[in-house]
Amino acid sequence: MGQRRYGQYCGLAHAVELVGERWTLLIVRDLLVGPKRFTELRRGLVRIPTNILSARLKRLEADGLVRRRVLPRPASAVVYELTEYGRELDEIVLALGRWGARTLGDPHEDDLVTPDSIITALRATFRPEAAVGLDLIVELRVGDVVVTARINDGVLTAWEGSASDTSDTSDTEDTTDTTRTPDAVLTIGPRLRAMLAREITPAQALAEGTLTVSGEPSATDILGTVFALDPSPTRSLAGLDSER
Amino acid sequence: MGQRRYGQYCGLAHAVELVGERWTLLIVRDLLVGPKRFTELRRGLVRIPTNILSARLKRLEADGLVRRRVLPRPASAVVYELTEYGRELDEIVLALGRWGARTLGDPHEDDLVTPDSIITALRATFRPEAAVGLDLIVELRVGDVVVTARINDGVLTAWEGSASDTSDTSDTEDTTDTTRTPDAVLTIGPRLRAMLAREITPAQALAEGTLTVSGEPSATDILGTVFALDPSPTRSLAGLDSER
């Protein structure tokens, strides 16, 4: 299988040989959130055929981006996790996510949203400088996905599940998040992206009914400030582009 | 053709739908260096089938990343150039190139090097803070590729061809580069990457004979200082990885 080579001695060409195949970067996205089991990956990617997931994981492992680890007894489960080299894709993945989000438009009918895509969106749009001095826990509900974000003085921690769930990543040693109740619960309709991009204000979203809050009302303000996405490019209409 | 959709409402998924197909990011790489004609792109990508190049350009244009422009008479040639949105991939492409370059290894037998890949490598590894106060022009020869880099107080300008050639990008208004002779000409063997990654010093390269200089000898020092690549990851040997 020398078919995926470009035959160029170039860092970018090599990078694309490593992560350019279909599905690969989405697998990396989910593994950047945390180590996962085969079936968890399946759940997060939904439409991926199992043979493709299997093949991708093998390639990623062979290329040194992913490590397959068998947990010690009694769990003896298989988990896939990124190596250090794989984890260094983090900033690139987040930047690509921001870039792509700017032309996402509104969700298509059968588009689905996964916990890891929400967590990644939060990580990608988080602005530490806007979060200094803050300390709050917000629970986000998008469709049937529940994600909790803890903002603690410029540091974001996010995990799947409600605020009371302890994030079992187990490498955050400050397990001070003792079953703390969230400061607010935001239930968000299909327009989370529009709010992050500040195309609509949280106030408008509240009025539209696409956003519901319980708990601290001011928590809505963090959308668009603590989490923010640069504005979308002005799209060209009928070939007439707005630049140059 | 709804086959390229992932069915996820996610910025990264959308980004990969836009630029994740084979060859696409290499086309973007070359267009980031400057607008190009169809045949110039072919020359820079070499192994790309013309129907694929054609299809990719159509998609990129439809998606608002590329603009096809017919130059005014009497040239009336067709050029492809990135839109503003397309150009915003610059940092991402450079970061991906750096990431990939770290596991590039040494060139394979039939790997080829193109001017745009060299220029991109220079842009990706350029460190402005290491170039303040400098003002020099260096001509690089890698194989039969000739590229000239002008370093002017923290600003890099690079173009294909020898130093006397004026870069006809025409949007650099300071055309003060009047047929200036280069301060040095570096002829480099297959180990440019190793020098940028500081796996070997320019001195070693000179001793090896993989590097030849004419003109100002100190110009060799800019490789590894003004242009530098972070070290490669320690590769795992037989599944035994050096971390955690």
Next chain:
DNA sequence: CTGGATCCCTCACGATACTG
């Protein structure tokens, strides 16, 4: 139940030839 492997089918990609 997890963690895949296997099979078949289709379509996107690749190679090459050819044209306005």
Next chain:
DNA sequence: CAGTATCGTGAGGGATCCAG
């Protein structure tokens, strides 16, 4: 020069089956 046309191949999609 700037592509289009044609056709073969192999990777991806989808369902099913199997071992621990």
